[in-house]
Each structure stands twice: as C-alpha cells, then as structure tokens.
Amino acid sequence: MVELTEQERIRYDRQMLLRGWGEEAQRKVKAARVALAGVGGLGSPVALYLAAAGVGFIRIIDHDIVNLSNLNRQIAHWGTDLGRPKVESAAMKLTQLNSEVKIDAVNEVITPDTAKDLFRDVDVVLDCLDSLGTRMLVNSECVRRRIPFIYTAVYGMEGYMTSIVPGKGPCLRCIYPHDSASSDKFPVLGTTPGVMGCLEATEALKYVTGIGTLAIGRMVVYDGERMQFDSVTLKRSPACRACRGSVE
Ligand SMILES: [Zn+2]
Numbered sequence: 001m002v003e004l005t006e007q008e009r010i011r012y013d014r015q016m017l018l019r020g021w022g023e024e025a026q027r028k029v030k031a032a033r034v035a036l037a038g039v040g041g042l043g044s045p046v047a048l049y050l051a052a053a054g055v056g057f058i059r060i061i062d063h064d065i066v067n068l069s070n071l072n073r074q075i076a077h078w079g080t081d082l083g084r085p086k087v088e089s090a091a092m093k094l095t096q097l098n099s100e101v102k103i104d105a106v107n108e109v110i111t112p113d114t115a116k117d118l119f120r121d122v123d124v125v126l127d128c129l130d131s132l133g134t135r136m137l138v139n140s141e142c143v144r145r146r147i148p149f150i151y152t153a154v155y156g157m158e159g160y161m162t163s164i165v166p167g168k169g170p171c172l173r174c175i176y177p178h179d180s181a182s183s184d185k186f187p188v189l190g191t192t193p194g195v196m197g198c199l200e201a202t203e204a205l206k207y208v209t210g211i212g213t214l215a216i217g218r219m220v221v222y223d224g225e226r227m228q229f230d231s232v233t234l235k236r237s238p239a240c241r242a243c244r245g246s247v248e
Pocket residue numbers: 170171172173174175237240241242243244
C-alpha cells in the first residue's frame with residue numbers, strides 16, 4: 001500500500017478526521033484510479049473535488065474544445081481557455097490544484113473500440129456525459145469489466161444520480177431499456193452540475209474508501225426549483241440486455 005508524505009498528512013488533515021477515514025482510507029484514495037467520461041459541466045466539479053481529495057490517478061476523457069457558451073457551468077474552463085481542448089484546460093487546473101495527482105488527459109471520442117482501452121485499468125468510472133447513447137456504451141463496458149459506474153445527469157435545475165455496481169443492483173440499461181434521441185442543446189443552470197457533480201464525487205470517494213452506503217438501486221433526484229431531494233427505488237431487469245447473466 002502507498003504511504004502518505006508529511007505534506008499529504010497536512011493537506012488532507014480535515015478529511016482524515018472523518019469517522020472511519022484516517023490514514024488508511026487516505027492511502028486508498030491515493031492508490032485509487034478513476035476515469036471521468038467527459039470533463040464539461042459535471043466533469044469540472046468532479047475532477048476538481050477528486051483532485052483536491054487526493055485521488056492518485058484521474059483519467060479525463062473528452063474530445064471537445066472550450067466554447068464561450070460552456071462557461072456558465074463548466075467551471076474548470078475559464079475565459080483564457082477558449083479554443084483549447086477541454087482535457088488540456090482541465091489538466092492544467094487540476095495539476096495546479098494538486099501536483100501530487102497524476103492526470104491522464106485523453107482527447108478522444110468514446111466509441112465501442114476506444115472504450116475497451118479507456119476503462120481497462122481503473123477502479124471506478126464517473127459519468128460526466130451529456131448523451132444517453134454514450135452513457136449506454138460506457139455502462140456496457142463497465143458491466144462487462146465489473147467496474148462501478150456512477151451515473152449522473154442534469155437538465156435545467158434537475159439532477160439524477162445513482163451508483164451502478166455490477167452484481168449488486170440494476171445497471172443503466174435496466175433503468176432505461178429504450179434508446180432515446182438526445183437533443184443537442186438543453187437548458188442548464190450552472191449550479192445544477194455543481195450540486196450533482198459533488199454528489200457524484202462523494203459516491204466515488206465512498207466507493208474507494210469503503211465508507212458509507214452507496215446509492216445502489218436508488219435514484220437520487222434533485223429538484224433545484226423546489227429545493228428538494230427525493231430517492232426513487234430502482235429494480236434490476238432480469239431481461240436486461242446489458243447485465244443479464246452478470247449478477248450473482
Ligand atoms: Zn442491466
């Protein structure tokens with residue numbers, strides 16, 4: 001197991017005071033390898049908080065460049081980054097925040113082919129995407145490899161989050177059996193991916209440390225307009241074409 005340096009003991013002092021955390025959990029965080037599918041509205045807070053918490057290896061995957069219309073919500077990208085690849089822009093901020101963290105910036109489209117390599121060597125995958133089609137692709141790859149996949153989606157002032165742990169609950173295809181056309185442009189208030197990205201990063205840190213209870217088989221629903229959180233029970237579909245046969 002990796003050791004902590006004196007600097008790290010100071011940097012992570014406050015989270016190591018958490019019940020059950022201490023040095024042992026922090027060493028698990030340092031040894032953890034995570035992948036972020038997308039580094040836009042959700043990926044920005046997720047990446048920043050995971051880097052701040054000391055996750056040892058963070059792979060960020062995105063093929064977009066920073067546009068002016070991204071800046072109301074994609075807080076890892078700033079006015080000085082317009083026209084730069086998002087992974088490059090985010091990698092710079094994350095390294096400045098915490099140079100102890102290894103950032104693997106991958107400027108690629110996620111396809112059935114690239115997915116095989118992108119998620120091969122990580123402990124958990126975080127969904128920071130905006131298309132259901134790509135999410136299903138990542139879901140299938142994670143189910144196949146039995147890697148946890150934290151699903152998160154936002155729309156306007158609403159957000160949805162559930163932790164998919166293969167073998168322990170429903171997968172994304174169980175929840176959304178049918179493909180739907182995703183529209184290119186939908187409303188988003190910047191704070192919505194901020195709220196949901198924080199929930200998502202919390203789940204990833206809980207998974208990595210083994211602390212707390214994950215939202216498996218449960219969709220956490222955030223309604224920013226009413227300022228209300230709800231939890232909806234989800235069931236695995238025995239006929240699911242993605243995870244059928246993969247559950248004990
Ligand atoms: Zn399924």
